[in-house]
Amino acid sequence: MKEINFKDFKVIPILSSINRIDMSDEEYFSKTYRDYVSNSRLKNINPAEGGSPSLYKNPPHFSTQSLVVGSAVHERLLQPESFELAPKMGRPTAKLGNCIDAAIKYRKQGCSIYESIVKGSNDADYYAGRLTYSRIKSILKAGLSYYFAQKNLKGTEIVLSDTDYDTVISCIRSVENNSKIINTLYPETAFGNKIPNYNEDAFFMDYVVMYKDKATILKYKMKIDNWTIDTENKVLTLNDLKTSYKPASLFMNPEYGSMYHYHYYRQFALYGDILQLYCMKEYGYTPKTWNFNANVLVVSTSDPYESQCFPISDNLIKKGRREYMQLLKRVAYYEIFGYKEEVKFI
Incomplete structure (x- = not known):
């Protein structure tokens, strides 16, 4: 060589x-x-x-829960004038939450509910190409209350799962103290x-x-x-x-x-x-x-x-x-x- x-x-x-x-x-x-x-x-x-x-x-493009939490802590501590945390809304965690977020985005663009879920599944790599009727049903059940809760947001907030929200708040308090x-x-x-x-x-x-x-x-x-x-x-x-x-x-x-x-x-x-x-x-x-x-x-x-x-x-x-x-x-x-x-x- x-x-x-x-x-x-x-x-x-x-x-x-x-x-x-x-x-x-x-x-x-x-x-x-x-x-x-x-x-x-x-x-x-x-x-x-x-x-x-x-x-x-x-280069690969990926996101993990640790990156989500880290980004939220950075944004709220270093750019508080530009970012605010959305309140707890029961957002599911991990890939399921990402799938539902993507599905909501496509729904707002005019896609049907079924099409939105399929596209969201592919974007989040959540059972991509392997969706069954029961999985679609479970996605709907997991995301329905969250879907209605986030409709009142401005669109600029940092939306986290309830668990990640608690973590970010605890980190911010630790640094501020x-x-x-x-x-x-x-x-x-x-x-x-x-x-x-x-x-x-x-x-x-x-x-x-x-x-x-x-x-x-x-x-x-x-x-x-x-x-x-x-x-x-x-x-x-x-x-x-x-x-x-x-x-x-x-x-x-x-x-x-x-x-x-x-x-x-x-x-x-x-x-x-x-x-x-x-x-x-x-x-x-x-x-x-x-x-x-x-x-x-x-x-x-x-x-x-x-x-x-x-x-x-x-x-x-x-x-x-x-x-x-x-x-x-x-x-x-x-x-x-x-x-x-x-x-x-x-």
Whole structure:
């Protein structure tokens, strides 16, 4: 198998290409930016996370209950002006709930009840292609009260199952009662003046990646949960909110903590490097004269819903930087030579 040496690559961030935009999630995840490189997409080309060139080129699209809960917690804590929780309405959980949501959507579009259920079943992969009369009957029974309850909604609310609703409320209360997390997200000076903070900003930047005599441009996108900048004391801080089913106290455990299992250190390194470049351009930030901090804010989605704030060490940032640089090089190679060639990176 052909061997490709990482040392033969050069990754150059284009400072002039950095763009910070206040953008909705709908636009951020739209077709316009679908082919951009992102931290989550880099997972799909990382062999250590089960990635491959084909998986990167054709990334899977899926949703789990943990993602639903995590998204709701993020939206209510970081974008409360844009999102509100719908009250409990008896929404079924998991795929059945997704099936009924889709069926309601199709019903509103004018489809018959039967057609709506069939389409909803296919969209949610809930007995897709295997619906029987008894299953259709059970879907109708499970979703009827929920169907009538949600008809009065505006359509912008976050609709959850009753169980997930309780979980999200408990997580939000835990974070809001954690003074360390709140002070980290919304810091103040010693005189009580608010330090500028920003939630859910989208950033875009281009990288030129050179491999020997060839080169390609990789367009990168990211959305930062929260960042703060104290220009007077020259402190730049990156914060990211995470939900975890495990106790928050285990999050940083090197053996089985989520920080290592999900390679979150790569996200902090990549986000931190781009944020610093942006602030270098806009605020005169320099690593030598400013302090840069990064924190992960963790809340457990299981009782007793503990929450903690952990600083990210320089060693973790360095570990993440090594990893994301290698992954960008992998992407660049396949962008230049195509995704079918099998090679070994050394």
